[in-house]
Amino acid sequence: MATGNPIAAFGRGGLNTLSGIGSAGIFLIHAITQIFSRPFRLRRYIQEIEFLGAKSFLIVFVTAIFTGMVLALQGYYTLSGFGAEALLGVAVSQSIIRELGPVLCALMVAGRAGSATAAEIGIMKITDQVPALEMMAIDPIAFIISPKVLAGIISVPILTGFFDLIGIGGGYLVGVNLLGVNEGAFIGNMVSTVTAHDIWGGFLKSVFFGLIIAWVATFKGYTAKATTEGVAAATTSTVVLSSVLILVVDYILTSMLL
Amino acid sequence: MIKVENLYNTFGHIETAKNIYCHFEQKKVTCILGGSGSGKSTLLKQMVGLGKPTSGKIIFDGQDITTLNRKDMYKLRKKMGMLFQGSALFNSLNIYENVAFPLREHTDLSDNVINTIIKIKLEMVGLRGVEHLMPSQLSGGMTKRVGLARAIVMDPKVVFYDEPTSGLDPIAAGVIDKLIKDLNLKLGVTSIVVSHDVDAALKIADKIIILFYGDIIAEGTPEEIRNSDDPKVIQFINGSPDGPIPFKMTDKDFIEDILDEKI
Ligand SMILES: Nc1ncnc2c1ncn2[C@@H]1O[C@H](COP(=O)(O)OP(=O)(O)OP(=O)(O)O)[C@@H](O)[C@H]1O
Ligand SMILES: [Mg+2]
Numbered sequence: 001m002a003t004g005n006p007i008a009a010f011g012r013g014g015l016n017t018l019s020g021i022g023s024a025g026i027f028l029i030h031a032i033t034q035i036f037s038r039p040f041r042l043r044r045y046i047q048e049i050e051f052l053g054a055k056s057f058l059i060v061f062v063t064a065i066f067t068g069m070v071l072a073l074q075g076y077y078t079l080s081g082f083g084a085e086a087l088l089g090v091a092v093s094q095s096i097i098r099e100l101g102p103v104l105c106a107l108m109v110a111g112r113a114g115s116a117t118a119a120e121i122g123i124m125k126i127t128d129q130v131p132a133l134e135m136m137a138i139d140p141i142a143f144i145i146s147p148k149v150l151a152g153i154i155s156v157p158i159l160t161g162f163f164d165l166i167g168i169g170g171g172y173l174v175g176v177n178l179l180g181v182n183e184g185a186f187i188g189n190m191v192s193t194v195t196a197h198d199i200w201g202g203f204l205k206s207v208f209f210g211l212i213i214a215w216v217a218t219f220k221g222y223t224a225k226a227t228t229e230g231v232a233a234a235t236t237s238t239v240v241l242s243s244v245l246i247l248v249v250d251y252i253l254t255s256m257l258l
Numbered sequence: 259m260i261k262v263e264n265l266y267n268t269f270g271h272i273e274t275a276k277n278i279y280c281h282f283e284q285k286k287v288t289c290i291l292g293g294s295g296s297g298k299s300t301l302l303k304q305m306v307g308l309g310k311p312t313s314g315k316i317i318f319d320g321q322d323i324t325t326l327n328r329k330d331m332y333k334l335r336k337k338m339g340m341l342f343q344g345s346a347l348f349n350s351l352n353i354y355e356n357v358a359f360p361l362r363e364h365t366d367l368s369d370n371v372i373n374t375i376i377k378i379k380l381e382m383v384g385l386r387g388v389e390h391l392m393p394s395q396l397s398g399g400m401t402k403r404v405g406l407a408r409a410i411v412m413d414p415k416v417v418f419y420d421e422p423t424s425g426l427d428p429i430a431a432g433v434i435d436k437l438i439k440d441l442n443l444k445l446g447v448t449s450i451v452v453s454h455d456v457d458a459a460l461k462i463a464d465k466i467i468i469l470f471y472g473d474i475i476a477e478g479t480p481e482e483i484r485n486s487d488d489p490k491v492i493q494f495i496n497g498s499p500d501g502p503i504p505f506k507m508t509d510k511d512f513i514e515d516i517l518d519e520k521i
Contacts, residue, residue, distance in 0.1 A: 124348075127344055127346060127349070128342045128343075128344055128345075128346035129346050129349070131303070131308045131342070131346065132340075132342060132346035132348075134307075134308055134335070135306060135308065135335060135338065135339075135340045136359070136360045136363065136364075136412075137332040137333070137336050137364070138363055139328070139332075
């Protein structure tokens with residue numbers, strides 16, 4: 001199969017990538033259309049939102065509070081050089097709402113829930129649970145994948161909202177309580193500069209990131225080779241690919257939103 | 259009922275079916291016997307439309323299932339039940355919910371009715387009382403019996419069994435063999451059983467097919483198989499290591515292979 005021609009190899013690689021993207025696209029469309037077709041399995045959706053969302057809360061909380069705290073610390077020393085400590089609330093809230101909230105939250109969820117999702121689906125495949133659904137005349141994509149995709153789209157924005165609030169709280173803690181920035185200035189300047197557009201932008205990003213995490217994890221798991229090595233590889237590539245995609249899409253969305 | 263015509267299947271360089279023809283009669287028990295790796299599970303899965311053969315036809319009730327779309331295939335599958343070789347229980351659900359699963363998905367039965375059906379089916383496989391355990395808490399033989407209970411919970415017309423008794427103790431195996439026969443005799447369930455167990459097959463089958471690395475080397479009633487004078491069949495049913503069927507995967511001389519330094 002391996003011919004020595006590098007151009008041919010490059011072309012073949014390109015075609016494989018394209019057909020990979022094509023089948024991932026068909027897979028996603030199938031999963032999304034199944035969200036809207038009957039029967040609607042409410043319990044499955046709640047289960048997945050709990051798994052992806054609720055169980056990610058603790059790690060999001062810890063990441064958010066320390067992110068806000070370190071931002072305040074760094075921001076204070078930069079701003080106080082210009083006598084502009086009063087703008088600390090603005091600096092912290094702007095960086096969290098527009099950038100760090102959606103991105104860091106998504107990266108944490110990808111690491112915790114994305115990898116677990118890919119592994120779970122891969123194991124269901126190895127142990128014939130996916131064919132067993134087929135045998136019972138149940139579409140495995142509707143049953144396994146659709147709830148996970150919707151859970152990603154719903155949970156990640158909500159988690160991002162929590163991240164933003166907790167992160168700003170962390171910044172407040174360090175800025176006001178520890179470094180003595182004036183409380184009124186911290187809050188007042190922050191409230192007067194944060195716009196609906198900032199919040200909308202952060203929200204939009206988090207929706208995309210939620211979709212990316214769920215899409216990559218379910219597709220990698222569902223198409224994993226039905227061996228132990230196959231599942232291990234799917235888990236790793238889920239985390240790598242979804243993290244890279246989150247950062248790339250973040251750049252694209254930011255450039256469009258600004 | 260099911261006809262396999264000119265079926266050819268290959269995974270890379272492994273041929274699991276070499277243009278085979280066979281047919282499975284309605285309301286009969288047909289056993290597919292064959293050594294490990296001879297393509298039995300693959301054939302069984304292709305007969306229910308899980309995975310397409312490389313070429314050839316599989317006719318189920320007059321329809322070629324290798325060409326069916328998803329919707330028609332699902333309609334057909336409502337008449338089928340399958341016990342997978344590894345049981346394929348859902349590891350996130352307890353035993354009760356595993357067996358109840360097809361009922362919850364496909365019927366509007368009340369919890370009371372479902373409860374009764376589950377009790378009956380678990381009693382049939384001798385496992386009433388384990389409802390609240392998780393699959394990971396059961397032994398291999400027990401999960402197999404739960405898998406069987408789930409396969410028959412919708413009262414299918416055709417049941418496909420992939421090694422229903424491997425890993426079971428002789429008593430449990432006897433119970434399952436009897437259950438397969440009873441379902442067939444009393445309810446007219448068409449049964450296709452993949453097995454290693456020659457004695458059980460001779461006992462419960464109406465027809466036996468012996469598969470050997472992608473070829474059908476014999477088929478007939480248990481009587482015909484038992485009285486066959488084909489040396490391959492005699493070797494297979496007696497389980498003797500020497501005979502026309504090589505135990506080895508390669509014809510290469512053993513000593514030569516050991517002395518050969520290349521791997
Ligand atoms: N999806 C697959 N991809 C590649 N090779 C496969 C696949 N499924 C099965 N095989 C190969 O096909 C051959 C037949 O496998 P199959 O599972 O049908 O055997 P079997 O007769 O059921 O064996 P056993 O009695 O051990 O269950 C084996 O060599 C196996 O490695
Ligand atoms: Mg097998």
